[in-house]
Amino acid sequence: MSAHSENTSGARMAAPVQPTADAAAAPALLDVRDLHVAYDKVEAVSGVSVRVGQGQIVTVIGPNGAGKTTLLSAIMAVLPARGDIVLAGQSLIGREIEDCVAAGMNLVPEKRELFSEMTVQDNLMLGAFHRYRTGLRDQDQTLAEVYELFPRLRERSGQLAGTLSGGERQMLAVGRALMAKPRLLMLDEPSLGLAPRIVREVFRIVARLREMGVSILLVEQNARAALQVADYAYVLETGRVTLEGPAKDVAQDPRVIDIYLGLGHGAAATN
Numbered sequence: 001m002s003a004h005s006e007n008t009s010g011a012r013m014a015a016p017v018q019p020t021a022d023a024a025a026a027p028a029l030l031d032v033r034d035l036h037v038a039y040d041k042v043e044a045v046s047g048v049s050v051r052v053g054q055g056q057i058v059t060v061i062g063p064n065g066a067g068k069t070t071l072l073s074a075i076m077a078v079l080p081a082r083g084d085i086v087l088a089g090q091s092l093i094g095r096e097i098e099d100c101v102a103a104g105m106n107l108v109p110e111k112r113e114l115f116s117e118m119t120v121q122d123n124l125m126l127g128a129f130h131r132y133r134t135g136l137r138d139q140d141q142t143l144a145e146v147y148e149l150f151p152r153l154r155e156r157s158g159q160l161a162g163t164l165s166g167g168e169r170q171m172l173a174v175g176r177a178l179m180a181k182p183r184l185l186m187l188d189e190p191s192l193g194l195a196p197r198i199v200r201e202v203f204r205i206v207a208r209l210r211e212m213g214v215s216i217l218l219v220e221q222n223a224r225a226a227l228q229v230a231d232y233a234y235v236l237e238t239g240r241v242t243l244e245g246p247a248k249d250v251a252q253d254p255r256v257i258d259i260y261l262g263l264g265h266g267a268a269a270t271n
Contacts, residue, residue: 026053026231028086029215030075030105030184035083037067037074044070045081046239051232052184052215057206059218059226059247061260062236068219069110071236072186075217076100076107087184101130104183110192112173116162120153123161123172127179139179146175149205167198174205178214185209186217191225203229223260227251235260 030052037045045067052058060068074081077097085092087103100106114123124146128139147154150171156164161172170190177185187206191199203225209216220226226247227233233250235243243250250256 026056028052029054029056029088030217031084031086032071032075033084033086035071035074035081035085037070037079037081044239045074047083048236048239048241050217050234050241052217053231055210055213055215056231057210057216057218057229058232058234059220059230060234060236061220061223061226061256063259065238066236067239068236069188070239072107072188072217072219076105076186078107098130101180101182102134104181105186106177106180106182106184107186108173108177108188108190110188112169114161114169114172114176116160118161119158120161120164120172121157124153124176124179127176130180138181142179142181146178149178149208150175166194167201170194170198170202171205178209182214184215184217186219188219189221190218191220191222199225223256224251224262227256227261 028051030050032048032050035045035048036043048067048071050058050060050071060071062068070079073079075085077092077095077100081093083093087100087105090103092100092103092105115126118126121143124143125139128142131139147157152168153171153175156168161169164172174185174187174190190202190206194202199222206216206218207229218226218230227250228247230247233244233247234241235250235256243253243256251261
């Protein structure tokens with residue numbers, strides 16, 4: 001039984017959420033069910049269910065402290081969680097980060113976590129380590145594909161990562177994740193701290209990744225840009241999903257417009 005009630009925009013208000021017909025339009029790649037994540041005895045994520053269809057961009061927006069980064073970290077096995085996390089029919093709850101990478105999932109964290117004293121190319125090749133360790137030898141071909149997507153990284157392949165601009169570091173972080181050839185790429189605040197021109201480039205790349213067949217779960221402080229590029233959206237507040245629906249419908253919800261799209265007194269709460 002669904003806990004949703006329809007509003008005039010077509011998005012749905014939610015208590016603990018079950019996947020909806022709209023979210024199920026594409027075959028499921030990621031199915032997160034009733035996820036709970038706690039720090040000591042304080043629950044940061046409470047009964048969250050999120051679904052990413054094959055070839056979809058799904059975004060999670062919400063205020064600072066809502067649990068968005070915690071959600072991604074739990075899906076990637078960085079944090080322990082209760083519930084279930086299913087990728088392409090395989091349950092990953094209780095597994096290790098390496099198992100998630102092997103199953104076809106990767107995360108670009110908010111802080112990017114590059115090796116600043118290593119070159120751009122060495123950082124990229126580290127992203128292919130798991131595939132190399134399992135006997136796959138397609139790293140050169142994948143590197144060429146990443147360089148085609150990010151020509152600036154090819155130009156700076158011998159440059160130390162720590163000397164790159166903010167936009168270039170973000171490209172490198174995404175490129176390194178792509179070296180693992182994930183089916184699902186999770187992006188945590190990819191536009192954070194970037195100039196508007198670079199933000200537009202980042203979202204152009206996100207859309208292109210979808211065209212290349214990569215499914216994306218996007219946590220983003222720029223709610224307007226996220227809703228424009230996404231197929232489906234969730235609003236996460238105080239650890240719970242409070243609204244979900246097709247991104248175009250969520251973008252028309254009066255409360256989302258007021259709080260997250262910069263047209264009301266709550267415009268600052270976009271992180």
